[in-house]
Amino acid sequence: SARYNSNTSGVRERTLIAVKPDGVHRRLIGQIIQRFEMRGFQLVGLKMLRVSEELLSQHYTSLCKKPFYPSLLHYMTSGPVVAMVWEGHNVVRSSRMLVGDTNPTQALPGTIRGDFSVHISRNVIHASDSVEVAQKEIALWFQSSELIEWECCDHDNLYEF
């Protein structure tokens, strides 16, 4: 109906997901990507990189005064990171649910953190926590030329539009 067809905007929502150095070292990249694919989200950007302290200071602006910030910088620069942009309906909120609580002690079994981590200082993965933050983080981590516009062949089976 027109009521549903008019609501296409949220389908192209995007979020920044990053497999942190512990996740890369522990060979979890494949399993993490699989969970986003299984759900029906679409990959539009992917790269492996070493993150700079400069990028991290912009990424974690709200945390720079926290006592754990120096150890967070050390952790995030301890090895390569795999950064991704995933697209789909409600992807920011749904990704946070796939990822689980920040503190693995609180993360439910079945979530990435709940299945693969035990301590808040090594929680395997980053996921943007709001649509606005996602837009900021994607612009910080990716050039627009690194993001691919495409439509999955199963798009019409995932969405009514």
Ligand code: IDP
């Ligand atoms: P989020 O990653 O779930 O969005 P934030 O509160 O934004 O959670 O914290 C960013 C990251 O900082 C966490 O994922 C974790 O790696 C780290 N962190 C947060 N709180 C603590 C802490 O109390 N001790 C150690 N590391 C922390």
